[in-house]
Amino acid sequence: MRVLLSTYGSRGDVEPLVGLAVRLRELGAEVRVCAPPDEDFAQLLAGAGVELVPVGRSARALMTGAPPSPANLPQRAAELIAGQFEVVTAAAEGCDVLVATGAMPAAAGARSVAEKLGIRSVSVTFQQLTLPSPHHPPLAYPGRPFPPEVTDNRVLWDLDARSIDALFGEALNTNRASAGLPPVDNVRDYVIGDRPWLATDPVLDPWLETPGLDVVQTGAWILPDERPLPAELVAFLEAGEPPVYVGFGSMPMRASQDAAQVAVEAVRAQGRRVVVSRGWAGLGLIDDRDDCFGVGEANHQALFGRVAAVVHHGGAGTTTTAAGAGAPQVVVPQGVDQPYWAGRVAALGTGAAHDGPVPTFESLSAALRTALAPETGARARAVAGTIRTDGATVAAKLLLDAIG
Numbered sequence: 001m002r003v004l005l006s007t008y009g010s011r012g013d014v015e016p017l018v019g020l021a022v023r024l025r026e027l028g029a030e031v032r033v034c035a036p037p038d039e040d041f042a043q044l045l046a047g048a049g050v051e052l053v054p055v056g057r058s059a060r061a062l063m064t065g066a067p068p069s070p071a072n073l074p075q076r077a078a079e080l081i082a083g084q085f086e087v088v089t090a091a092a093e094g095c096d097v098l099v100a101t102g103a104m105p106a107a108a109g110a111r112s113v114a115e116k117l118g119i120r121s122v123s124v125t126f127q128q129l130t131l132p133s134p135h136h137p138p139l140a141y142p143g144r145p146f147p148p149e150v151t152d153n154r155v156l157w158d159l160d161a162r163s164i165d166a167l168f169g170e171a172l173n174t175n176r177a178s179a180g181l182p183p184v185d186n187v188r189d190y191v192i193g194d195r196p197w198l199a200t201d202p203v204l205d206p207w208l209e210t211p212g213l214d215v216v217q218t219g220a221w222i223l224p225d226e227r228p229l230p231a232e233l234v235a236f237l238e239a240g241e242p243p244v245y246v247g248f249g250s251m252p253m254r255a256s257q258d259a260a261q262v263a264v265e266a267v268r269a270q271g272r273r274v275v276v277s278r279g280w281a282g283l284g285l286i287d288d289r290d291d292c293f294g295v296g297e298a299n300h301q302a303l304f305g306r307v308a309a310v311v312h313h314g315g316a317g318t319t320t321t322a323a324g325a326g327a328p329q330v331v332v333p334q335g336v337d338q339p340y341w342a343g344r345v346a347a348l349g350t351g352a353a354h355d356g357p358v359p360t361f362e363s364l365s366a367a368l369r370t371a372l373a374p375e376t377g378a379r380a381r382a383v384a385g386t387i388r389t390d391g392a393t394v395a396a397k398l399l400l401d402a403i404g
Helices: 011-026 039-047 059-064 073-092 104-117 153-178 187-192 231-238 256-269 300-306 316-325 338-348 361-371 374-384 391-403
Strands: 002-006 030-035 051-054 097-100 120-125 244-246 274-277 292-295 309-312 329-331 351-353
Touching: 002 011, 002 073, 002 104, 011 030, 011 039, 011 316, 011 391, 030 039, 030 073, 039 051, 051 073, 073 104, 073 153, 097 104, 097 391, 104 120, 104 153, 104 187, 120 187, 120 391, 153 187, 231 292, 244 256, 256 274, 256 361, 300 316, 309 316, 309 361, 316 329, 316 338, 316 374, 329 338, 329 361, 338 351, 351 361, 351 374
Parallel strands: 002 030, 002 097, 030 051, 097 120, 244 274, 244 309, 274 292, 309 329, 329 351
Antiparallel strands: none
16 A cells, blocks of 8 residues: 655644654555655654655745735745645655645645546545534635624635635646646635545544534544653753743744743743743743753653643644643644634633733733643643544554555
């Protein structure tokens, strides 16, 4: 069996595929991954012994550069789609199945390639907000807000389909025509299909049954991390009470130094030490006091089990890792699906949802008081026992059974 996993996005779009790839190889499949050419993605895949087929431009460069505008979003989408047709077509030759995820235009291109080659494809999402449902509204694209007077989720999903067609339809169908494929009249529904996979934990992200959509929820695809923590970090952890972790992953946070200043001061005001993760925001230490430690790439599965709380951006992967470690959370959402994960953390009682993307000393201090309360810690530990760890195994078996 040969499997191609295709994505375009941040680390949260790549790391789950590594978890799935490892499980697929254990079951005897040959696996390769199409993903952006960023060095940290290449290292992540190389560490797991998985082949990377680079596609498109650096995801980090795109995310930390000028934000997309209504004018350039279709152009970016056209570039992504063309790259998928060029690279994924070659990578998918001889494969039995293609798994498509990541940015909508990239997934549309990847599924079109599978259609062209006559191989099975599966659409996967790592959060349910891209799946049409009357139980929640869709996410709005930059520069295309929904009318504030429209509150019916069904109407909003119709508007979402039209918006996606306007942004991506022409580029997709131009490439499909060049490949000898018929046009697609509903890009979103083409990408999702009638049986999409939802690779999230059912406790953190409960899916409500929706007519016309047969969603397969596998559990989150977690790659077990066996890396030891750096010796200097271990020494810091052992030198006092558990610190608070602060990091915003792949989010650029343009006011990064201000964010670091606010975060460190707010944590210190709670009488806690701090671990600051650089991430794509480039967070740094604000002084040379010994109650603060800076880290780069580190094993979050090991680290989060040794901290008093995790302050983060609310990516699906970080939220799930913190939940599995039993760490209370403060989610400072920067955009996209992150407000949803912040709300889930608050609803479960395992932490606090910060109101908005820019923390102040006062607002972050209030959120930290909630997260560091004894009852929040107890609830976080209780929920940790319910988080599934077999999602990647479940998905790998489903995938191989389907093509077996």
